[in-house]
Amino acid sequence: MSTLLEVSGVSVSFDGFKAINNLSFQIGTQELRAVIGPNGAGKTTFMDIITGKTRPDEGRISYGEKGLSLLSMSESRIAQAGIGRKFQRPTVFEDQSVADNLMMALRKARGPLSVLMFRPTAADHGRIAELAGEIGLSRKLHSKSGELSHGQKQWLEIGMLLAQEPRLLLVDEPAAGMTPAEREHTTDILREAARTRAVVVVEHDMEFVRRLGCKVTVLHEGSVLAEGSIDHVTQNERVIDVYLGR
Amino acid sequence: MSETSLTGSHTRTPLALRFPSVLIFLAVLGLFTLGVTILSEGFGIGVISTSFVKTLGKTLCLCLVALAMDLVWGYCGILSLGHMAFFGLGGYAIGMWLMYERTRLIVVDSLVASELPPTAQEISDGIATQIFGVVGASEFPPVWAFAHSLPIQLAFVVLIPGLFALIFGWLAFRSRVTGVYLSILTQAMTLALSLYLFQNDSGLRGNNGLSGLQNLPSLDAVPQATVSLWFFWGSAFALGAGYLLCAWIVSGKFGSVIRAIRDDEARVRFLGYPVDAFKLFIFTLTAVIAGIAGALYYPQAGIINPTEIAPIASIYLAVWVAIGGRGRLYGAVIGAAFVSLLSTWFTGGQAPDINLGFYTIQWVNWWTVLLGLSFVAVTLFAPKGLGGLVDLIVDRTSPNRHGADLGPDPGALREKEAEK
Ligand SMILES: Nc1ncnc2c1ncn2[C@@H]1O[C@H](COP(=O)(O)OP(=O)(O)O)[C@@H](O)[C@H]1O
Ligand SMILES: [Mg+2]
Numbered sequence: 001m002s003t004l005l006e007v008s009g010v011s012v013s014f015d016g017f018k019a020i021n022n023l024s025f026q027i028g029t030q031e032l033r034a035v036i037g038p039n040g041a042g043k044t045t046f047m048d049i050i051t052g053k054t055r056p057d058e059g060r061i062s063y064g065e066k067g068l069s070l071l072s073m074s075e076s077r078i079a080q081a082g083i084g085r086k087f088q089r090p091t092v093f094e095d096q097s098v099a100d101n102l103m104m105a106l107r108k109a110r111g112p113l114s115v116l117m118f119r120p121t122a123a124d125h126g127r128i129a130e131l132a133g134e135i136g137l138s139r140k141l142h143s144k145s146g147e148l149s150h151g152q153k154q155w156l157e158i159g160m161l162l163a164q165e166p167r168l169l170l171v172d173e174p175a176a177g178m179t180p181a182e183r184e185h186t187t188d189i190l191r192e193a194a195r196t197r198a199v200v201v202v203e204h205d206m207e208f209v210r211r212l213g214c215k216v217t218v219l220h221e222g223s224v225l226a227e228g229s230i231d232h233v234t235q236n237e238r239v240i241d242v243y244l245g246r
Numbered sequence: 247m248s249e250t251s252l253t254g255s256h257t258r259t260p261l262a263l264r265f266p267s268v269l270i271f272l273a274v275l276g277l278f279t280l281g282v283t284i285l286s287e288g289f290g291i292g293v294i295s296t297s298f299v300k301t302l303g304k305t306l307c308l309c310l311v312a313l314a315m316d317l318v319w320g321y322c323g324i325l326s327l328g329h330m331a332f333f334g335l336g337g338y339a340i341g342m343w344l345m346y347e348r349t350r351l352i353v354v355d356s357l358v359a360s361e362l363p364p365t366a367q368e369i370s371d372g373i374a375t376q377i378f379g380v381v382g383a384s385e386f387p388p389v390w391a392f393a394h395s396l397p398i399q400l401a402f403v404v405l406i407p408g409l410f411a412l413i414f415g416w417l418a419f420r421s422r423v424t425g426v427y428l429s430i431l432t433q434a435m436t437l438a439l440s441l442y443l444f445q446n447d448s449g450l451r452g453n454n455g456l457s458g459l460q461n462l463p464s465l466d467a468v469p470q471a472t473v474s475l476w477f478f479w480g481s482a483f484a485l486g487a488g489y490l491l492c493a494w495i496v497s498g499k500f501g502s503v504i505r506a507i508r509d510d511e512a513r514v515r516f517l518g519y520p521v522d523a524f525k526l527f528i529f530t531l532t533a534v535i536a537g538i539a540g541a542l543y544y545p546q547a548g549i550i551n552p553t554e555i556a557p558i559a560s561i562y563l564a565v566w567v568a569i570g571g572r573g574r575l576y577g578a579v580i581g582a583a584f585v586s587l588l589s590t591w592f593t594g595g596q597a598p599d600i601n602l603g604f605y606t607i608q609w610v611n612w613w614t615v616l617l618g619l620s621f622v623a624v625t626l627f628a629p630k631g632l633g634g635l636v637d638l639i640v641d642r643t644s645p646n647r648h649g650a651d652l653g654p655d656p657g658a659l660r661e662k663e664a665e666k
Binding site for chain 2: 051053074075076077079080084085087091093094095100103104105110111112115116118120160164
């Protein structure tokens with residue numbers, strides 16, 4: 001399996017505080033990876049760096065077959081290159097319908113003029129109906145997304161991610177605020193998505209991570225503490241000390 | 247799949263049917279135009295005076311610039327407090343030709359009597375002395391290089407505000423200046439422009455501005471009653487076309503994206519949209535619309551001077567849109583029409599003063615206070631503005647904002663607060 005994303009020796013500090021410290025990370029083209037770590041470990045910041053929201057002080061990030069350096073690209077260019085992101089707090093456009101949210105996310109030309117001239121085809125509407133089915137929002141397609149429950153918003157955001165057809169999917173705490181049944185459904189969606197692309201899931205909940213059944217990276221104080229199967233990392237002394245033991 | 251076919255049919259429905267408000271608006275505008283024409287002195291029974299026709303025509307232009315303001319602020323979330331500068335620039339562009347051409351005809355006329363036929367230089371000097379005498383100059387400043395050409399000055403009506411907005415917007419959006427800082431920056435731009443124009447050596451006659459714009463060159467024989475209607479029709483047409491254009495822009499995916507930018511700009515970036523390019527597009531387009539509105543307004547006003555570009559004018563524009571209800575096109579039109587006509591009434595001395603015994607409220611002075619209070623009241627208690635009244639009739643469903651409404655800030659911001 002070839003490597004899709006390689007992060008090497010990345011550091012970033014906020015006012016002298018090192019949130020990410022010489023972090024290295026790799027993920028393959030079709031891989032599911034869980035990232036765990038205590039609050040403040042730098043998980044969200046890690047995603048901020050990959051998606052271009054935060055510029056690191058040092059380090060390299062290379063992406064794709066051609067080894068594109070993400071550090072010189074804008075957020076929108078990075079997203080266009082195929083990196084999709086789900087935020088910790090669900091952020092959908094509440095003033096607009098579920099269908100409009102999905103339509104915006106659908107993988108199409110993103111420039112102002114192409115968007116202005118864009119008229120959805122029957123195939124586009126079909127794709128949106130299909131996505132809505134996958135995320136269980138078929139009956140809410142024409143409701144404003146502000147009217148959805150917290151869990152439904154989480155799903156809508158996942159649906160928007162899938163609509164983008166990214167090669168790398170970064171998902172920050174997807175199961176927060178979900179019922180056990182919803183969590184299970186989310187695991188299925190993520191596992192399914194990882195069959196054709198790379199997926200990085202940040203999660204607190206051990207049970208959830210266990211169900212994902214994938215390689216786990218443990219972050220602590222901005223660097224990788226341990227990496228391996230869930231059983232491997234949960235037996236790691238240092239992991240127990242800083243995270244599980246508390 | 248039934249839902250697919252349902253949404254699929256949306257694409258084939260014409261804009262006017264998908265948005266009945268567009269159809270209603272155009273019908274109302276058409277009837278209004280017809281009504282005014284029938285009641286006018288120029289073409290009808292003469293119930294409405296020519297000066298009032300001009301007031302109404304000017305109001306239509308203000309509605310058009312309010313539409314632009316709604317697009318840039320209400321839909322895209324950019325609170326520009328500088329769009330009246332673009333309006334003024336459009337006015338100056340057309341005003342230069344009107345003033346040049348009319349003066350040229352007068353000068354040529356006066357030189358006909360001389361024994362030798364006047365040289366081109368004599369004519370040019372004559373015009374320059376006429377126009378720039380008030381600022382103590384007798385030569386044409388470089389900005390007047392094309393003032394003799396109507397097509398070029400007409401092109402300037404769109405090019406100058408457009409280029410100005412393009413450069414300003416590119417600098418501002420590229421540096422990610424947003425929110426209050428952007429508003430302040432646009433105010434600074436407006437202030438700088440008006441201060442520059444106030445100078446006598448700006449080449450645009452300093453605080454005298456351009457005047458006599460109501461007189462169309464070589465059409466002296468046509469009475470103002472007729473000319474006023476020409477401009478009234480032109481303004482009505484421009485407003486109708488502008489409304490259609492804006493409705494088309496905000497109706498599709500483009501409208502979705504700019505509303506999303508208004509609500510959560512960062513999130514739109516992570517969807518892969520070049521947010522800065524979208525903002526720049528809207529900022530520039532609305533500046534062009536404002537320029538066109540200004541070019542139609544000032545020939546009806548007859549005079550343009552730098553006061554018109556003062557920062558306060560752009561703030562008033564934002565107030566109209568807020569009172570009318572931003573984020574809906576007819577709201578902007580209602581706000582601009584209602585407030586500007588009311589303002590004309592109050593400041594024109596027609597409103598009866600209120601004698602309180604110990605104090606007399608003179609509306610000429612107190613109108614601004616009343617307007618300010620209404621603005622505060624609308625912002626606090628009716629953020630949907632006058633346009634929100636329409637919701638009471640058609641029961642438009644609004645999103646669950648957890649009790650918080652769109653408010654004076656971008657929606658998403660209030661949303662976050664509401665959630666806490
Ligand atoms: N923009 C920022 N400015 C200052 N400090 C920040 C910023 N973003 C994150 N941090 C700090 O960096 C650390 C890591 O944060 P974060 O990545 O959000 O942790 P996690 O998602 O693992 O809980 C925290 O201590 C946080 O306070
Ligand atoms: Mg986090």
